[in-house]
Amino acid sequence: MPELPEVETTRRGLAPHARRRRIVELAVYEPRLRWPVARELPRKVAGRRIERVGRRAKYLVLGLDDGNSMLVHLGMSGNLRVVPADTARLKHDHFDLKLDSGKALRFNDPRRFGSLLYADGDLRRHPLLKDLAPEPLTAAFDGEYLWRTTRGRRVAIKALLMNSHLVVGVGNIYASEALFRARIRPQRQARSLSRAEAARLARAVRAVLRMAIKAGGTTLRDYRGAEGDPGYFRQRLYVYERKGRPCRRCRTPVRALTQGQRSTYYCPTCQG
DNA sequence: ACGCCCTCCTGTTGGC
DNA sequence: TGCCAACAGGAGGGCG
Numbered sequence: 287m288p289e290l291p292e293v294e295t296t297r298r299g300l301a302p303h304a305r306r307r308r309i310v311e312l313a314v315y316e317p318r319l320r321w322p323v324a325r326e327l328p329r330k331v332a333g334r335r336i337e338r339v340g341r342r343a344k345y346l347v348l349g350l351d352d353g354n355s356m357l358v359h360l361g362m363s364g365n366l367r368v369v370p371a372d373t374a375r376l377k378h379d380h381f382d383l384k385l386d387s388g389k390a391l392r393f394n395d396p397r398r399f400g401s402l403l404y405a406d407g408d409l410r411r412h413p414l415l416k417d418l419a420p421e422p423l424t425a426a427f428d429g430e431y432l433w434r435t436t437r438g439r440r441v442a443i444k445a446l447l448m449n450s451h452l453v454v455g456v457g458n459i460y461a462s463e464a465l466f467r468a469r470i471r472p473q474r475q476a477r478s479l480s481r482a483e484a485a486r487l488a489r490a491v492r493a494v495l496r497m498a499i500k501a502g503g504t505t506l507r508d509y510r511g512a513e514g515d516p517g518y519f520r521q522r523l524y525v526y527e528r529k530g531r532p533c534r535r536c537r538t539p540v541r542a543l544t545q546g547q548r549s550t551y552y553c554p555t556c557q558g
Numbered sequence: 559a560c561g562c563c564c565t566c567c568t569g570t571t572g573g574c
Numbered sequence: 575t576g577c578c579a580a581c582a583g584g585a586g587g588g589c590g
Contacts, residue, residue, distance in 0.1 A: 362583055397567045399584060441561060457583060
């Protein structure tokens with residue numbers, strides 16, 4: 287579900303409520319997430335102040351006043367919302383991070399692919415973060431980088447866009463959308479991209495992520511921001527979920543195909 | 559190192 | 575209406 291724009295939207299919604307707040311209690315109702323929630327986590331974070339609400343790839347990072355951090359990953363169906371702490375719990379509410387404001391950050395995740403992790407000290411050494419590629423919205427990710435890292439790679443460019451060793455934050459929706467905007471077929475071998483195409487694709491990735499953030503992300507079903515509101519980028523999608531419907535640019539019916547057990551959408555006319 | 563495939567989990571949808 | 579299979583936004587891990 288949530289890709290970079292949705293996680294970033296959640297981060298922005300959370301930040302004003304969480305920053306400088308002290309953690310009164312971490313209440314874990316269901317520790318069986320993607321990674322089991324460590325038993326000692328509530329004890330470690332109780333009483334700490336949240337100093338930073340950040341993001342790395344699709345992880346939300348809560349930086350604590352003791353130099354350690356909590357990481358929250360939303361998985362496919364997760365939401366992290368701000369609620370009054372006494373709000374009645376619903377099905378699939380898995381933990382509450384209760385703050386000294388009387389609010390709680392409440393995590394709901396039907397599929398339980400999300401996670402709540404603790405990282406002591408340097409985030410860059412955390413096992414799940416240490417090998418991640420650059421952020422797409424930083425200067426490190428540009429056409430030259432993309433061209434260089436795709437050399438020799440026989441895998442389809444669409445699959446490579448979703449590989450967090452190449453670039454982070456791009457999932458199934460925005461991979462299709464970026465390739466459409468760059469006018470590149472998703473099935474193309476990554477190594478076949480020209481320098482110009484790599485440059486177009488890098489720009490398209492950045493553009494589509496930026497625009498999606500502006501729209502508050504894409505809500506297909508479950509996604510809600512920190513305040514409970516959906517994202518509005520769905521209505522701006524060019525190909526994703528539009529199989530058989532006319533391309534918004536040229537009216538050719540959009541095609542779907544399966545790559546690595548994931549759906550890909552593209553326009554056979556616009557994407558040469 | 560690389561590329562492919564499977565897995566975790568629940569809910570929804572579509573076909574019969 | 576019921577049943578069952580297919581599919582869904584992630585991504586680690588195992589295999590050849």
